[in-house]
Amino acid sequence: MDWYSAVFELIDMRSFSNLWYWIALAAVWSQTSRYVLGVPYDMIQRADRHGGQPEIDLEDMVRINCNRLLYVANTSGLWIVGILAMLMTSMILIAFVYDVEFAQAVFLLGAPMLVVGFLSLNTARVIQEQGLTGKALRKRMHRHRTATQFVGMVAIFVTALWGMYQNMTIGALGQ
Template sequence: MSFYQSVFELIDMRSFSNLWFWIALAVMWSTASHWVLGVPYDMVLRARRNGGQAEQDLEDLTRINTNRLLYIANVSGLWLLGFGCFLLTALAVLGFAYQLEIAQALFLLGFPMSIVGLLSLSTARLIHQEQAEGEQLRRRLTRHRLYVQITGMLSIFVTALWGMYQNMNIGPLGG
């Protein structure tokens, strides 16, 4: 038996039975719910508790990140949308039509994150239009975080169901 066969036998390289996939999924959603529009959520809490300089820092960082996000969307938004749709469609076809498990896993990671990206863009536009600051800004960021967490919970649930189905499914016809 060669070295590579030994390694692949020791470590299951299928996506849904690999511990690293589930760790990456948990880290991805933990990070997504902590960084709200590029602002760490603890800054929102600190601004709510302390006000003053913490509030000003929150407003400045949010303004910088929303302006950056809106600039990217205005300059290259259509190209990013087209490339993202192409990539997700390719992963969906490879994964679910051609039964390539790594493409299924990448689709189940990428599709919900694209929803989070669209939510972030929508929230950035609202913050920019309203010129939100103070309590209004904190409410908007908290609501956005809640939507990201709901998306994450649904994503983890669907991914876990699909992963269990894939792990219990033996062979191409399920038997």
């Protein structure tokens, strides 16, 4: 067995029948819902429970991450949107017009992450424009996390349905 065959046997390009894909999907959504605008969720909970220094730390970290996110969006946002539009259009064509399962898997991971990215950008703008602090900031962060988790649930559900469909269709064709 040569190196090429060993690698492709380990990393099956039939993504939806590969355990590694589902582990990666779970890990991506776990990390995405754990960090709210780059802030660990336990920091928000600690600020909610204790106030004082944990709340000051939370506000500082949110301010830093919001400023960073909005700076990138303001300086190169149009370029990023253009490149992402090109990549996603290419991915859709490769995935669903040319019926490449690996591209379908990547699209089903990436498209919902774009939604979360836009939600994060919107939340950062609201926090900065309204100058949210204290309870109002924590409430907004909780709402953003809930929205992210909702997007994740829908994405995992759609991915599971599409993956089962692909596995049943390819499995039926293989017999």
